[in-house]
C-alpha cells in the first residue's frame with residue numbers, strides 16, 4: 001500500500017496514499033482517518049479570493065466600511081474525526 | 084497553514100456577509116448537513132453575520148449521534164468479553180448506551196482503545212494473534228474508504244482475529260428523508276464537502292430536481308460556508324434548484340474513483356436505523372458476502388433487543404433541523420458534555436455540544 005509522510009502544520013504523520021495515486025512530493029492533500037482522499041487543486045483554491053478582490057475593489061469605492069466590525073474567524077484546527 | 088488560514092480571513096468573511104445581505108430579500112431556511120460545518124458555524128459566530136432573512140438549521144451529519152442505541156449496547160457487550168481488544172475513534176467512547184458507555188466499560192476493565200485510523204486496529208490484530216481485535220466502523224462516506232481498506236487488508240493478509248462492528252450511514256438518503264417529511268422546512272442544503280470528495284455529487288442531481296431544492300457542495304472553513312450560503316441564496320432568489328460545487332479545490336463531480344471501487348468491493352448498501360430518526364431505506368453500508376466473516380455481530384452474538392431512548396432527549400428533532408439545541412428543556416441544565424443525556428451533546432460533531440461549548444446557551 002502506497003504511503004507517504006504528511007506534515008500537519010509541523011506534526012508529521014504516515015498517511016496511506018492508496019486513493020491518491022496522483023499525489024507527489026509537495027502536494028497538499030485532504031486527510032481523513034489516516035487516508036489521503038484528494039490532492040487540493042491550487043487553481044480552484046484561489047478562485048474565491050480573486051472574486052472577492054474584485055468585489056472588494058467595487059465596495060471600497062462605494063462605502064469604505066470599517067474592517068474591524070467583524071468577529072474574528074476561528075483559528076483552531078478543524079475538530080472531529082469525521083466528515 | 085496554507086489552504087486553511089486564508090479561509091478564516093475575517094475580511095473575506097465580511098465581504099461575503101455583505102454579499103449575502105444584498106442577495107437575501109425573503110426568508111429562507113438553509114440546512115448544513117455535516118456536524119463539522121455546524122461546529123464552524125457556531126464557533127465562528129457565522130449566524131451573527133447573517134441577515135434576519137437567513138435561518139441556518141443543523142442536519143443529521145454527526146455519525147456518532149445517529150449510531151443506534153442498540154449498536155452502542157452491542158459495542159459495550161463485545162468490548163466486555165474476555166480476550167477482546169475493542170478499538171474506536173475517541174468520540175464514540177462517551178456516548179451513553181442504555182446502561183453504560185464504552186468509557187464506563189473501559190473503567191470497568193474492558194480493553195477499549197482509541198485509534199486514529201482503522202489501519203491501526205489491523206496493526207493491533209497482527210501484533211496480537213491470540214486476541215480478538217474489533218473495530219467500531221462508524222461514519223459517513225468519508226470514512227468508508229478507510230474502513231473498507233482495513234477489512235480488505237485483513238482479508239488479503241489472512242488476519243482472522245480482526246473484525247468490524249459496522250455502523251455506516253449514507254448522506255443522500257438522509258437528505259431525501261428530511262425533504263420527504265411533511266414538516267420539512269428546509270429550502271436549500273449545504274452538502275458536506277468531504278463526503279463529496281469521496282462520492283462526488285452526481286447522486287444529488289436527481290434529488291435537487293425531484294424536490295426543487297438547491298444543493299451546494301460546501302467546505303468547512305468560515306469563508307467556505309459563507310460562500311456556500313451565498314451560492315444557495317442566489318439560486319433561491321432566482322428560482323433555480325441545481326447542484327453547485329463551492330468546494331471545487333477538493334471535490335470533483337465524479338469523486339474519488341479508487342476509493343469508491345474499494346468501498347463497493349467490501350460493502351453493499353442496506354437499510355439502516357438512524358438514532359433519533361428511525362429506519363431509512365438504503366441508507367447504510369454492510370459487509371458484502373466474501374467479507375461477512377469480518378462482521379463482529381456475526382462473530383460475537385450479543386442479545387439485541389428494542390431499547391428505549393431517554394424520554395427527555397430531543398435528539399431526533401435536533402438532527403432533523405426541527406429544533407435548535409437550546410430549545411431542548413434539558414440543554415445545559417440536566418444535559419451537559421460532562422453528563423450527556425443524548426449523543427448530540429457528546430460528539431465533537433454534535434449540534435448540542437457545539438452550542439454548549441461556544442457559549443450559545445448564555446446568550
Ligand code: SF4
Nearest residue numbers: 396397411418425435
Ligand atoms: S441537549 Fe441533550 S437532551 Fe437535549 S436534545 Fe441535545 S443531547 Fe438530547
